[in-house]
Amino acid sequence: xxxxxxxxxxxFDAHVHLRQGALMRLVTPHVQQGGIKMAYVMPNLVxxxxxxxxxxxxxxxxxxxxxxTHFLPSMYLTTNLTPAQIREAxxxxxxxxxxxxxxxxxxxxxxxxxxxxxxxxxxxAEMEKVDMILNLHGEVPSDVDGDGCCVLNAEPRFLPHLLExxxxxxxxxxxxxxxxxxAAVECVKTLPPNVCATITPHHLxxxxxxxxxxxxxxxxxxxxxxxDRAALRAVIREGHPQFFLxxxxxxxxxxNKMPTMKVLRSTLDGGIDEVTLPSxxxxxxxxxxxxxxxxxxxxESSDIPLERMSGFVSEFGRRFYGFAAKPExxxxxRRIGEGKVIKKAYQFERDGDAGRxxxxxxxxxxxxxxxxxxx
Amino acid sequence: xxxxxxxxxxxFDAHVHLRQGALMRLVTPHVQQGGIKMAYVMPNLVxxxxxxxxxxxxxxxxxxxxxxTHFLPSMYLTTNLTPAQIREAxxxxxxxxxxxxxxxxxxxxxxxxxxxxxxxxxxxAEMEKVDMILNLHGEVPSDVDGDGCCVLNAEPRFLPHLLExxxxxxxxxxxxxxxxxxAAVECVKTLPPNVCATITPHHLxxxxxxxxxxxxxxxxxxxxxxxDRAALRAVIREGHPQFFLxxxxxxxxxxNKMPTMKVLRSTLDGGIDEVTLPSxxxxxxxxxxxxxxxxxxxxESSDIPLERMSGFVSEFGRRFYGFAAKPExxxxxRRIGEGKVIKKAYQFERDGDAGRxxxxxxxxxxxxxxxxxxx
Numbered sequence: 128x129x130x131x132x133x134x135x136x137x138x139f140d141a142h143v144h145l146r147q148g149a150l151m152r153l154v155t156p157h158v159q160q161g162g163i164k165m166a167y168v169m170p171n172l173v174x175x176x177x178x179x180x181x182x183x184x185x186x187x188x189x190x191x192x193x194x195x196t197h198f199l200p201s202m203y204l205t206t207n208l209t210p211a212q213i214r215e216a217x218x219x220x221x222x223x224x225x226x227x228x229x230x231x232x233x234x235x236x237x238x239x240x241x242x243x244x245x246x247x248x249x250x251x252a253e254m255e256k257v258d259m260i261l262n263l264h265g266e267v268p269s270d271v272d273g274d275g276c277c278v279l280n281a282e283p284r285f286l287p288h289l290l291e292x293x294x295x296x297x298x299x300x301x302x303x304x305x306x307x308x309x310a311a312v313e314c315v316k317t318l319p320p321n322v323c324a325t326i327t328p329h330h331l332x333x334x335x336x337x338x339x340x341x342x343x344x345x346x347x348x349x350x351x352x353x354x355d356r357a358a359l360r361a362v363i364r365e366g367h368p369q370f371f372l373x374x375x376x377x378x379x380x381x382x383n384k385m386p387t388m389k390v391l392r393s394t395l396d397g398g399i400d401e402v403t404l405p406s407x408x409x410x411x412x413x414x415x416x417x418x419x420x421x422x423x424x425x426x427e428s429s430d431i432p433l434e435r436m437s438g439f440v441s442e443f444g445r446r447f448y449g450f451a452a453k454p455e456x457x458x459x460x461r462r463i464g465e466g467k468v469i470k471k472a473y474q475f476e477r478d479g480d481a482g483r484x485x486x487x488x489x490x491x492x493x494x495x496x497x498x499x500x501x502x
Numbered sequence: 503x504x505x506x507x508x509x510x511x512x513x514f515d516a517h518v519h520l521r522q523g524a525l526m527r528l529v530t531p532h533v534q535q536g537g538i539k540m541a542y543v544m545p546n547l548v549x550x551x552x553x554x555x556x557x558x559x560x561x562x563x564x565x566x567x568x569x570x571t572h573f574l575p576s577m578y579l580t581t582n583l584t585p586a587q588i589r590e591a592x593x594x595x596x597x598x599x600x601x602x603x604x605x606x607x608x609x610x611x612x613x614x615x616x617x618x619x620x621x622x623x624x625x626x627a628e629m630e631k632v633d634m635i636l637n638l639h640g641e642v643p644s645d646v647d648g649d650g651c652c653v654l655n656a657e658p659r660f661l662p663h664l665l666e667x668x669x670x671x672x673x674x675x676x677x678x679x680x681x682x683x684x685a686a687v688e689c690v691k692t693l694p695p696n697v698c699a700t701i702t703p704h705h706l707x708x709x710x711x712x713x714x715x716x717x718x719x720x721x722x723x724x725x726x727x728x729x730d731r732a733a734l735r736a737v738i739r740e741g742h743p744q745f746f747l748x749x750x751x752x753x754x755x756x757x758n759k760m761p762t763m764k765v766l767r768s769t770l771d772g773g774i775d776e777v778t779l780p781s782x783x784x785x786x787x788x789x790x791x792x793x794x795x796x797x798x799x800x801x802e803s804s805d806i807p808l809e810r811m812s813g814f815v816s817e818f819g820r821r822f823y824g825f826a827a828k829p830e831x832x833x834x835x836r837r838i839g840e841g842k843v844i845k846k847a848y849q850f851e852r853d854g855d856a857g858r859x860x861x862x863x864x865x866x867x868x869x870x871x872x873x874x875x876x877x
Contacts, residue, residue, distance in 0.1 A: 402846035
C-alpha cells in the first residue's frame with residue numbers, strides 16, 4: 128500500500144520571491160500555508176535590496192506579516208557592494224548575496240553585465256572569509272543577435288563562470304539556483320559539497336512544450352528538454368544531498384503574466400484607430416501557497432520515491448544553510464483520496480488604487496494528492 | 503547607395519492558411535494586398551479538406567473573394583485517401599497533398615499518427631505517377647513523457663521520415679514545409695531538386711527567446727536557436743534554389759492567441775468563486791497582409807542581399823510548382839524613407855454572432871522599410 132502519512136522535519140524553501148506592497152501582503156502568509164517553516168527570500172525588489180539595512184528592514188516587514196515563519200534575508204549583488212558591507216550584513220544576519228545576470232529575469236536590470244564576475248573578487252573573498260553564501264542565477268544574458276546565447280543555452284553557458292568562481296574561492300559556499308539542465312546537474316555533481324543547486328517543483332513537471340504554449344508556464348530559466356527534466360528527477364531520485372528545494376515561487380499580477388491587447392477605439396468602417404498590444408509576458412511561476420503538498424504530488428507523478436522528500440525539502444538545504452530543524456517544527460502531510468483542487472486565483476487590490484488583480488498559482492484548478500495535517 | 507526599387511516576377515506564397523467563414527473573408531484579400539500573385543492554400547479547415555470536391559469548392563470560395571489572385575488548392579492526407587481520389591484530384595487541378603502529424607498544430611487532429619507513413623505507400627505511388635506534390639509538416643508529435651520528443655527536437659526527429667519517403671518514391675516532389683532548424687536545411691541540401699523546403703519570414707526574424715515570451719510569437723514549428731535561424735538565413739543568402747517562400751501565414755482570433763483568465767464571480771471576503779483559466783495559446787503568426795514588404799524588410803535586418811528576393815519569393819517556388827510567372831504580374835516595391843507602420847490589428851465579426859474579434863499581424867506597430875508600388 129502507498130504511504131499515506133509523511134513526516135517532514137521543518138521544511139525549508141531555499142528560494143522564494145515575496146515582493147512588496149499589496150502583493151507581499153498577499154503571498155507572505157502563503158509560505159506557512161504551503162508547509163514551509165523557513166524561507167530564504169530573494170532581494171529583487173524595486174529598488175533591489177542592495178544594503179544591509181534594506182535587507183533587515185525588509186525582513187522586519189515579512190516577519191510582521193508571518194511571525195511563525197523563519198525568513199532568511201539576502202542582498203542583491205551590485206558593483207557598489209563593498210567588503211565592509213559584507214561584514215556588516217553578515218553581522219546583522221544577512222545569509223547570502225544573490226547574483227542576477229543583467230536583464231535575464233524580473234527586476235534584474237541592476238545585475239551583473241558583460242564585465243563578468245572578476246569585478247567582485249574582493250567581495251567574494253570577504254564572503255568566503257565570513258562564510259556568507261553566494262546565490263547564482265545561473266544564466267548568461269541572451270544575445271540572439273550576437274553570440275547566439277538564448278534561453279536554451281543560457282544555463283550551460285553560465286557553468287564556466289560557476290567553475291571559475293569556485294576555482295578562485297574554493298571555500299565559498301555557492302548555490303546554483305533553480306537549475307534546469309542535465310549539464311548543470313552534471314557540473315554541480317563534480318563539485319564539492321560547498322557548491323549546491325536548488326531545484327523548483329515546476330521544473331520537475333514542465334518542459335519547453337509547456338513553456339511555449341502558455342504564459343502561465345513561462346519562467347526564467349525556462350523549462351527545457353524532456354532529457355533535462357529527466358536529469359533533475361534522477362538526481363533527486365538518487366537522494367543527492369547537493370540538490371534541494373528552492374521553489375523560485377514568483378508571483379506576478381495576472382495582467383503582467385498574461386497581457387492582452389486593448390482596443391481603445393474602433394472606427395465606424397470596421398477599422399481600428401488605437402490598440403495597445405500586449406507586452407512580453409512576465410517570467411515566474413507561483414507555488415508558495417501549496418508548496419509541500421505540491422512537491423509531494425509532483426514527486427509521485429515524476430516517479431520520485433516519497434522517502435526522498437525529507438532530504439529534498441528539509442535536511443539537505445538546512446544542513447547547507449546551517450539551520451538545524453527544530454523538532455516542534457515537523458510538518459506532516461497526508462494522502463487524500465479525492466484530491467484537493469488548487470485554487471484558481473488569489474485576488475488582491477494593487478497598490479495605489481491600481482485596481483483589482485489576481486495571482487494564478489501553478490497547476491491552478493488541478494488536483495493535489497496530498498494535504499498538510501494541521502497540528 | 504542602397505537599392506530603392508525592386509522588381510519581382512509575380513511573387514508566390516507556397517504556404518498560406520486562409521481559414522473559413524468570417525476570418526477567411528477578412529484575410530483572403532490580404533494575399534493580394536501583401537504583393538502575392540499566386541498562393542498555395544492549406545487544407546486544415548474544420549472539417550479538413552480531404553476530398554477533391556471539397557478542395558475545388560473551397561478554391562471557388564477563395565477565388566470569388568479575390569479574383570485576381572491565383573489560388574492553388576491542396577488536400578489533407580488521411581488514411582481514407584485513395585489512389586483513385588489522387589487521380590481525380592490531379593485531373594481537377596489539385597496541386598498537392600498536405601501531411602500533418604497528428605496533433606502538432608492547428609486543426610491537425612485528423613493527421614498522421616504513430617502508424618507512420620508506410621500506410622500511404624499506394625497513395626504516394628500514385629502521387630509520384632501523376633506528379634502531384636507532397637507537402638510535409640515536418641514534425642514528429644511531442645511525447646515529453648514518452649520518447650522525449652518535444653517542440654525543439656520534433657523537426658530533426660522527423661527528417662528520417664522525409665529521407666525514407668524520398669527513398670521509396672525518388673521521383674515524388676516533396677516540400678518540407680516551414681523548416682526551422684540547421685538540421686533540416688542540411689538534410690534538404692543533400693537531396694535532389696525534387697525535394698525542397700519552404701521558409702517563413704518570421705523564422706528568419708525570431709528565435710526561441712521570442713517564442714517563449716509572447717503568444718504573438720508562438721507558432722508551430724516554434725522558432726529555435728540563433729544558430730538555426732542563422733542556417734535559414736545562410737541558405738537564402740547563398741541563393742539556394744531548393745528553399746523558397748512559404749509564409750505559413752496563420753491568422754487566429756486574438757482571443758485564441760492570447761487567451762486570458764476570466765473572473766466570473768468574486769465573493770465579498772475577497773475570495774473568488776469562479777474563474778476561467780486561459781487555454782493554451784493558438785499556434786500561428788499572421789503575415790499575409792504585408793508579406794512582400796515584410797520579407798524585404800526582414801531580408802535587410804537579417805543581412806540577406808536584396809538580389810535574393812526574386813529567387814526566394816518567386817522563381818524557385820514557381821519553377822518547383824510548375825507555374826511560370828506572367829510578365830504582367832510583376833510586383834515592384836520601393837524603399838520608404840519614413841517607414842510604414844504595420845497595422846496593429848484587423849477587426850472582424852466572428853461567425854454566428856460570436857462577437858467582435860481581432861487578428862494581430864506579425865510585427866504589429868513596427869515599421870516596414872518597403873512598400874508596394876501600385877501599378
